[in-house]
Amino acid sequence: MGTQDDDELIDAVSAPSDRDTYRAAASERMLLHLLQGHCNSPIAGYTQVDRGRELPVRACVFAPDGKTR
Secondary structure, three states, X not given: OOHHHHHHHHHHHHOOOOHHHHHHHHHHHHHHHHOOOOOOOOXXXXXXXXXXXXXXXXXXXXXXXXXXX
């Protein structure tokens, strides 16, 4: 696989082609960033563009042991 193939693959997977999917994923990542979370953080976030084109974010933050939110 050469450099040109790599560039094509990177372009294909860099960003979702669906604008709403991209916005939802970006907002969930921003939630983790603002809460200083990472892959092992007990944080749940869910975003879905609604019919009014709004972007509500639902989230829960849990204690490290998962017993308290």
